[in-house]
Amino acid sequence: MVSSFTPLPADATSDGPAFSPLYQQIKTLITRSLRSGEWRPGELIPSEVELAARYKVSQGTVRKAIDAMADENLLVRRQGKGTFVATHSEQKIQFRFLRLKADDGETGNVTRRVIDCRRLRAPADVGRALGLKSGDTAIQLRRVMLFRDVPVVLDDIWLPGVLFKGLTAERVAEYRGPMYGLFESEFGVRMIRAEEQLRAVAADSIAAELLQVKPGTPLLSVERLSLTYDDQPVELRRGLYNTEAHYYRNELS
Amino acid sequence: MVSSFTPLPADATSDGPAFSPLYQQIKTLITRSLRSGEWRPGELIPSEVELAARYKVSQGTVRKAIDAMADENLLVRRQGKGTFVATHSEQKIQFRFLRLKADDGETGNVTRRVIDCRRLRAPADVGRALGLKSGDTAIQLRRVMLFRDVPVVLDDIWLPGVLFKGLTAERVAEYRGPMYGLFESEFGVRMIRAEEQLRAVAADSIAAELLQVKPGTPLLSVERLSLTYDDQPVELRRGLYNTEAHYYRNELS
DNA sequence: GAGTGGTCTAGACCACTGA
DNA sequence: CAGTGGTCTAGACCACTCG
The missing domain is CATH 1.10.10.10 (Winged helix-like DNA-binding domain superfamily/Winged helix DNA-binding domain)
Incomplete structure (x- = not known):
């Protein structure tokens, strides 16, 4: 038995632990x-x-x-x-966190191209979001997702260095399937839920080149903080979505 | 008793009604x-x-x-x-469908300004979304939401004329509180859930003026289809959000 | 104290899977 | 067929609200 069904008998402290079923x-x-x-x-x-x-x-x-x-x-x-x-490495659960849909409904082939992967001291804002101490190292991973060979998503992914020891560009590039599947099977880090903040921004020259659009094109900026058990943050992801032929789908209830 | 717990005895048809608890x-x-x-x-x-x-x-x-x-x-x-x-006319449930948050966390005063309200034949795309027959009338309601007296949201709201008989600009303007509260108490139409499609777009001259930004400014486009019981569509809302100092918050799980 | 929803139990039977 | 989760019941007691 975990504990008595009534953990607050007569002698309970006045502001004692909240009743937990x-x-x-x-x-x-x-x-x-x-x-x-x-x-x-x-x-x-x-x-x-x-x-x-x-x-x-x-x-x-x-x-x-x-x-x-x-x-x-x-x-x-x-x-x-x-x-x-539950697992992210499963056909049916694929893309659980990616809310982008094509206008014509056809998903088509999805490919991922790693642009860059480096370890460095975490910038202040990244460190704060991930709950790192100043000086801790972080991994920055930049990649592009292509839908039917057209670049649509540019992601800047930040990870705590401690949790992802052997992560390299090659390791990511050779992995087929969603990134969260890799994290889960190779590093024992399981994403549970995430919070996103969306904005409309103008493409800078770098993003414009990688997404093959004109500088200044409106892009959907998606900043995602991913959490594992106990709401511990384990990933900060800054995405830029080209919404010319795709949209971000959301359900309100 | 609603029906027997086992609606498929011996004589059930081969492709009979699915079992329903x-x-x-x-x-x-x-x-x-x-x-x-x-x-x-x-x-x-x-x-x-x-x-x-x-x-x-x-x-x-x-x-x-x-x-x-x-x-x-x-x-x-x-x-x-x-x-x-459940009701939309309640302090605690207010803004259940509005996902916009201020960067500094302070919500501040929210006011609504009606720009325009007219009845007209529904455009083809609107009619299709709302499930109207061609020739049916629709109500177009344009309004701006201001946060701390700054215009942040420009909404174009389309409603089926049949369901919202006596709706006028004055009626909307004098109503304090969320629009869905008005729909519910005055017209007996209750919004249950909604589906949204988000994109980044450039402000055209009209939107730019109403939101007090420069034409071409990236704006968050939010197209919402609201549904009532049985998933019947009852509102098509096209919003443009200025995300200079606000963001659209979403939770993934 | 009466009435409400909230939790917990024990036991029955049904629907589905796979050996 | 045995074992799993899925549904339903009946009854006990707890926590909360209000008169």
């Missing part, structure tokens, strides 16, 4: 196992019955915890098979 | 009552126990239906009080 505690325990690597991306986790026995709670409580984690895209349920750890 | 059927029934106006925005709906009796199912099943509808922002649960129909 059992299923929330189970969620925390499962998350811990995910973070520690006990169950890795793509793997099957124990069945609800097993977990209920392990945590000494009812199956219904485990179910509620897993339900919540499935809603957050941490786990994936498959009826008849079991529950799996 | 009870709580899903309850959801449909509750949604019907919302759409019909039996429970209006802001009102208290019957308690879970009452609904369970009404639909002849267990409280747990009603609970699951309401849980789902609360997730979709159709209902709002308040412990100890009851379950309420």
